[in-house]
Amino acid sequence: MIGPYQLHNNIHNTLWKQGNNMIPMVNLKAQYAEIKDEVEQGLAQTIENCSFILGPNVQAFEQETAAYLGVKHAIGVASGTDALHLALLAEGIGKGDEVITTAFTFIATAEAIKYVGAVPVFVDIDPRTFNIAPEAIINAITSRTKAVMPVHLFGQPADMEQIEQICQEHNLKLIEDCCQSFGASVGGKQTGSIGDAAGFSFFPSKNLGGFGDGGLVVTNSDTTAAKLKQLRNHGSNVRYYHEVIGYNSRLDEMQAVILRAKLKRIDQYNQGRRRVAHRYSELLAGLPLTTPLEDGLGVHVYHQYTLLSERRDEIMQALQAQQIACAVYYPVPLHQQVAFKEECEGLSLPVTETVAAQCFSLPICPYLSDGDIKTITDTIKAAL
């Protein structure tokens, strides 16, 4: 049997050593072929101009993403983790404050909360969407609660109508983790445009990914935006004059060149992901598996196509034997991580734990052919 840690290592192998699988989790090479000329031209120009830090492409990308997402401000930063960290700081979340979030996410969600000295309060999820359960948020509110941080996990927006209402009623900040949801919308609004602030990641495998690390914070608040511009640049507005202690966390100019080329095509990429997801669900219907549910509240952009099965390990072994990549996002929920041992001792989140024990994700990207999809679903059928 393949244990969770071994599977987890495979996730990273599939991303970092693309060539090893006949069908990879995400085909970044095919994507690059389409944008190669545009990217190479832009990069050459940047090198020629030597405008490497907060140059014209970062500025243009910030304007273009703000327009795309329907927000007043977009501020490029060094990663999605930094985006969440700086968003919390700019919103005044700090020492001893409680931030309600999900344990079924990548650790960066909760790391950001820890970085500002706040306490992550993990609550359970909806078993069908894997997103934070609004009722669980209500039950976890105390006098120390200052913010709620939902994650639009796997690209499906959380129930923002209810979450926004809870935050308004209890006077809580709402900070969205949009690291997996670029281009997803809910109630006619883009994810990231609903809360007080939101963080996006441009890690290479994300729906909008660079060729390295990158991130973005968005907000409609002028005050928050001004703080973020200071925080990402050593607490400074005017060079060598520092108002606060800040960070070195800027979106790289070269990454902005690449991201601008991909932003033009993001709707096409996300539609491609939806096509693949729908085809998978059609072909897997009727098998003893739980295929992902689109809850109809918003538009799912399938950062991951994640299923549940009690026979996960058998299925994954069969896929791997056919050189088909697959991965477990996430094998260990955050409340069971060693890093959170002290604060989460004895905490039980039954839905999260069941989902983590049964979930696995299939390759998904706009370049997966119908033939590949058929090969993958046939392999699963044969394994079951």
Ligand SMILES: *Cc1c(COP(=O)(O)O)cnc(C)c1O
């Ligand atoms: C990727 C991710 C992050 C962190 O983004 P980085 O750019 O890798 O720092 C945070 N939260 C979630 C849910 C993510 O998927």
